[in-house]
Amino acid sequence: MKSYYLLLLTVVLSGYWASLDGQTAPGQGDILITEIMANPSVVSDANGEWIEIRNMTDHDLLLNGLVLKDAGSNHHVLTAAGNLVLPANGYWVLAKNSDILTNGGVEVNYTCQNFTLSNTSDQVILTTADETLIDQVSYDSGWPVVSGASMELHPDHQTFSKNDQSKYWFQAQTIYGAGDKGSPGKPNPASSGSDGWEQEISMQVFPNPSNGKFFLEVKLPNPQPGEIRLINLLGQDFLYKKFSAEHQIKETIEPDFLTPGIWFIKVISGNTAKAVRIITGR
Ligand SMILES: [Ca+2]
Ligand SMILES: [Ca+2]
Known part of the structure; x- marks a missing residue:
């Protein structure tokens, strides 16, 4: 033992x-x-x-x-x-x-x-x-x-x-x-x-609602190449435009497919993304 x-x-x-x-x-x-x-x-x-x-x-x-x-x-x-x-x-x-x-x-x-x-x-x-x-x-x-x-x-x-x-x-x-x-x-x-850095993107869309033509102003504190995408309520995602690394982006958004209703404009830059809801009343 x-x-x-x-x-x-x-x-x-x-x-x-x-x-x-x-x-x-x-x-x-x-x-x-x-x-x-x-x-x-x-x-x-x-x-x-x-x-x-x-x-x-x-x-x-x-x-x-x-x-x-x-x-x-x-x-x-x-x-x-x-x-x-x-x-x-x-x-x-x-x-x-x-x-x-x-x-x-x-x-x-x-x-x-x-x-x-x-x-x-x-x-x-x-x-x-x-x-x-x-x-x-x-x-x-x-x-x-x-x-x-x-x-x-x-x-x-x-x-x-x-x-x-x-x-x-x-x-x-x-x-x-x-x-x-x-x-x-x-x-x-x-x-x-x-969605890192989301708070740092500033994005303005006006007028909103609109009859189908939106002016977009985006400020990127950390400029990196990116894109603007349009997303409908079904989550379908359309590439609208690519952009290069800049601190400020100004765009007029008026695509044919923007039918009346609710859409989202999403800006993606590097690892940053921000989306804003828009309403078209045309
Ligand atoms: Ca940790
Ligand atoms: Ca290291």
């Missing part, structure tokens, strides 16, 4: 040590920066900024000693008395304020003071202790940084190099905690990509 327990203890202990051995230090691309909340709205930036990272490997990663920094003066070494373990395929949220009652309702895995995120342009750089790059993201005003919503890296484009490009980042659409939008510590929803 005694030898049975000894055997059991040996098995349990060896499993324990094996799992410690299984935690390795990350290399390039093993961890990706997948979400950034630079401009919270329900709480102050000092209380509500956070970063989400994801373990892209199927083994646990040890984060002790890693460096989180920007191209300026922000520089933080991840430190703890024990092991900082980012689980296999798991997510972590790093934030300045880990108090869920005052940080906008975010569950934080690691508190990282002295790291701030600009609302216009900044860098998030994660390296090993010896400065080997694990991942970095550098954003500027061409990225979807808006008040009250994080930027989410699209789930289909989560690679070391793709997250360097603004076109794979989207304004979050799902509400968390106290009311801001994002998915801290959770997979980024694919749906974010369908």
Whole structure:
């Protein structure tokens, strides 16, 4: 009987040590920066900024000693008395304020003071202790940084190099905690990509209703090539015109097929889309 327990203890202990051995230090691309909340709205930036990272490997990663920094003066070494373990395929949220009652309702895995995120342009750089790059993201005003919503890296484009490009980042659409939008510590929803940046498109249609001739004015803060589409109540979608990357688009819309009733004008530019309902009374 005694030898049975000894055997059991040996098995349990060896499993324990094996799992410690299984935690390795990350290399390039093993961890990706997948979400950034630079401009919270329900709480102050000092209380509500956070970063989400994801373990892209199927083994646990040890984060002790890693460096989180920007191209300026922000520089933080991840430190703890024990092991900082980012689980296999798991997510972590790093934030300045880990108090869920005052940080906008975010569950934080690691508190990282002295790291701030600009609302216009900044860098998030994660390296090993010896400065080997694990991942970095550098954003500027061409990225979807808006008040009250994080930027989410699209789930289909989560690679070391793709997250360097603004076109794979989207304004979050799902509400968390106290009311801001994002998915801290959770997979980024694919749906974010369908109507990201919507708030930033300004679109005017006049007169509306009209006898069939509409004037359209669109302002795009982040100009990218796109198209104007007309959609009827059955959801049938007609390409009306393509446009090149410009800040302002002015069009007169008067196609033959615009029969009396309700239609939608939809403007799609890069990852941005906006639709307006129009009524023709001809
Ligand atoms: Ca990157
Ligand atoms: Ca997320």
